[in-house]
Amino acid sequence: MIDDENLLEMPGDWQRALCVVAHPDDLEYGCAAAIAAWTDEGKEVAYVLATRGEAGIDTLAPDVCGPLREQEQRDSAAVVGVDTVEFLDHRDGVIEYGLDLRRDIAAAIRRHRPELVITLNHRDTWGGGPGAPWNTPDHLAVGRATLDAAADAGNRWIFPELTEEQGLAPWNGVRWVAVAASSTPTHAADATPGLDRAIRSLLCHRAYIEALTDEDPEAYVRDFLTTATSRASTRFGDRPAVTFELFGR
Numbered sequence: 001m002i003d004d005e006n007l008l009e010m011p012g013d014w015q016r017a018l019c020v021v022a023h024p025d026d027l028e029y030g031c032a033a034a035i036a037a038w039t040d041e042g043k044e045v046a047y048v049l050a051t052r053g054e055a056g057i058d059t060l061a062p063d064v065c066g067p068l069r070e071q072e073q074r075d076s077a078a079v080v081g082v083d084t085v086e087f088l089d090h091r092d093g094v095i096e097y098g099l100d101l102r103r104d105i106a107a108a109i110r111r112h113r114p115e116l117v118i119t120l121n122h123r124d125t126w127g128g129g130p131g132a133p134w135n136t137p138d139h140l141a142v143g144r145a146t147l148d149a150a151a152d153a154g155n156r157w158i159f160p161e162l163t164e165e166q167g168l169a170p171w172n173g174v175r176w177v178a179v180a181a182s183s184t185p186t187h188a189a190d191a192t193p194g195l196d197r198a199i200r201s202l203l204c205h206r207a208y209i210e211a212l213t214d215e216d217p218e219a220y221v222r223d224f225l226t227t228a229t230s231r232a233s234t235r236f237g238d239r240p241a242v243t244f245e246l247f248g249r
């Protein structure tokens with residue numbers, strides 16, 4: 001259980017958010033419930049994915065899997081009010097933390113000019129304590145590079161080619177980076193208004209989920225998200241919640 005009494009409410013005084021994650025489905029395992037509520041309020045949210053998740057299904061070759069998962073991602077974004085989904089075309093499973101990744105994410109931040117940037121757990125494990133599952137190198141690379149790129153985007157001298165070649169002016173307006181699925185969350189958003197759409201959004205990744213589990217996909221998805229959003233539920237009087245570790249700038 002999370003020590004949810006101390007979780008602060010996510011800031012609401014922003015208009016544009018950019019979500020940067022490694023794979024199709026990374027945002028649908030919880031975060032989408034908060035995103036649905038934000039787009040309801042008229043906030044603009046865009047997705048940037050480092051890969052198309054082409055190495056994610058054992059029985060499908062990457063050239064078949066990539067386009068399929070791209071379409072599943074676009075469909076799942078639309079369910080929670082997100083129309084802009086971009087892919088950076090790094091290679092699934094072998095994303096390297098480094099200057100190329102930081103530059104690509106900084107460029108995306110300059111294009112979208114968000115106040116809030118969201119990414120996924122960049123730490124070694126999921127959850128703390130003994131036996132916690134090991135995280136994947138792709139999540140570590142993209143999470144860390146996103147935290148770094150929030151600052152890179154505002155500095156005209158770090159990647160001058162972004163201005164010279166792509167005409168992207170520095171954007172120094174990122175106020176927070178929120179890390180979803182962190183084992184040390186600091187903030188939470190009420191998931192009640194968005195939970196049903198989050199479930200439908202994750203269900204859009206049907207090919208992936210059918211390859212992942214023998215369970216009925218609807219039961220698997222409902223179960224997973226209900227459990228995940230109940231971990232910090234006392235924060236909002238026993239209502240489901242999505243948690244974030246918030247870093248300021």
Ligand SMILES: [Zn+2]
Pocket residue numbers: 022023025026139
């Ligand atoms: Zn992932």
